[in-house]
Amino acid sequence: MIRIQNHAPEGFIALDNSALIYPPTEAVYNANTFRVSMDFRFTIKKAVLEQALHDLLHRCSYAKVGLHTGFFWYYLSPNEMPAIVHEEGPYPSGRFTFKENNGYLFKVIYSSHRIGLECFHALTDGAGGMAYLKLLVERYYYHAGIGKPEFADSLEFNARPTKQEFSDPFQHLYDKKLPSYPTINKAFHRKGGSYDDRVKVISATILTEQIKERAKARKLTIGEYLSSVYLYCLQQLQQIEEPVQYKRKPIRLSVPMNLRKIFGYDTMRNFTLFAIVEIEPSLGFYSFEEIGQEVHTQMVQAQSKKRLLSQIKRNVAGERNPVIRFAPTALKNPLFKLLSDYLGDDQYSGIISNFGYVPFPKELQDTVTRLDFHLSPGLLNKVALAVIGYLDKIIINFTSFYTVDTELEHQFCTFLVEDGIDVEVATNRNSER
Amino acid sequence: MAYCVRCGVKLTDGAKSCPLCGTEVHLPAGIEEPVAEPLFAEPLPKEGTKGITKAKKGMLELIIILGVVGELTVAISLWIANALAYSFIPLFSIGIAALSLLAIVLAKPKYVQQASWQCLLMAVLFLGLDGVDFAWFWSLIGAASLLLFWFCGVFPWSRWAAEHKKVSALMMLASIIVFLVFMNILLSQRLTWFAPVALPMIAFITFMTGLFYIWLTARKIKRIPVADMILGILVIILGSCTAFDFFLTHYQKGFFALRWATSLGIAAVIILTFLIGVSVSLRFRRFFTSHNQHD
Structure with a gap:
């Protein structure tokens, strides 16, 4: 198997396979960013955070890069500009302005009690972003003299980066003999109301114990339970928007899966594929129990290595196609922009990214007050849902482009409340809402 | 809490x-x-930012690339054929075509905006193609016609025109008069047929349209039957043809007479009489209609 980046000239780092689509498609309503952040009891000092960021870039040299446009592809190359920490703005996961960030693909943000890391997806995925944040927090604690906490699976500061950290496993796993994964037709998209590019957040906090119990009663995992609730809410919204049953399009959710554990890689680049879970409302109304069964079955199937390898084959084969490979970036860019919806967002009705549980070391358990994960919404799917668990809580963040419409969030939270789960909501929407 | x-x-x-x-x-x-x-x-800003969406950006990039590739291909081909002297027309046409596509993508998807840009670009294309030798003739007719089309076919649908109906109607009339004056001067180097033919024709058509408008708006029932509408328009068209023949004969022969539009005039008078009849007499109207709900 060929590793494309091995043949690259010095100072040239090829984007990983799933990152290729992000730079050309970056635009208003298509930020391709995410944010992970931690809130602390103590006040954050900018100078200390800058030291921590310096350490982070020293340890993770593969993050000390800028994005450049090559003749055939976008590529990364070492960035010698100083990295900056930014004060937190009004909303997370907005459009990334590389210039303001000295060309870096991730942004360290802080507010009085928060340290956050906002990342352009071309650099890494959620797991990679969290690994950077963990190291950043560890180094912050160290420089602030608070302690030396060590996260369970964090990067070791004093160790040299391993080869695996900056490898692109997609290229390793590519097998051209496999059949390609089939593409699917259009999914249902909500019409919603007016929208603008401000990211409006509704954050729901729930107790892990409660949701675990409700999910267990239905023989589902927490992720499957939340995906089922999401599908159920979308189904109800679709019924209002499309009263004629046979005209209803399939409702699909895109559920990012971290492939590191499945394939045993420790890369710090993108290594995620999307599981698609769907229901066919044209066949009739699905009860929540039916949706739960569908989601459970489809999630198990989606995690099958064979299916994942077939998906990887499809994605990498596209990159290796000689016509695509040797077409100039100037021609590929507009085509990627025009085709990305058809091959991506068009196929699903919503995205739910479940980060899972993040264990904290003892030193942090009393000082961390909140952990957040935010996704950038898109133009077709204007509400994105990101889930993260810590200590005894789970935070569900809805990021939305809708100016006023909160119907999906309303349905989702009301369902949880009716199912016996306490939900606490907060928002950055205007005070009257 | x-x-x-x-x-x-x-x-x-x-x-x-x-x-x-x-x-x-x-x-x-x-x-x-x-x-x-x-x-x-920070609190949420009151407004979002403006920008070009992904699909629009893609379309723009594609148009620019195709435009540049087209220009280069034509230029190189002509250069190889040693015919660079003839390169202006194809290069200019490709450029305007690219601009026209860019306008479709960038302008608001509203009839007035889109049609205005296309009229402007079409006029520039005409003037550019005709002006290779710095002598303009046919393009002036084309550009003036486009301007007239804009005043009569695009501008009345604008928001401003909807708010100022009388002013926009006057502007439309003025644009027709200016167009005819311009055409007369362009074709004959001085005013010839404008005063004896065009001006009375404009007056006649305006008068007839005004009458038709008053007749329609003064009715008790506001619903206008399609038949009345068609017949009214027919009267204006047939009457205008008759008037045109009348004034043209005077301009060409020096006396007022009808040469080819007598039958059209008679038809106009018959239809007009019929319309007056159905408007004035309810009995007459009921005789010709299948129901009796009209005024």
């Missing part, structure tokens, strides 16, 4: 309303909650 009475969710301290359904929070009198820290450091 308050709960939303409608959704049942807990709200953050100090929340005035539920973020999910907008239901207001009413605390018992005398109780004041501390305000919780906001979700983010």
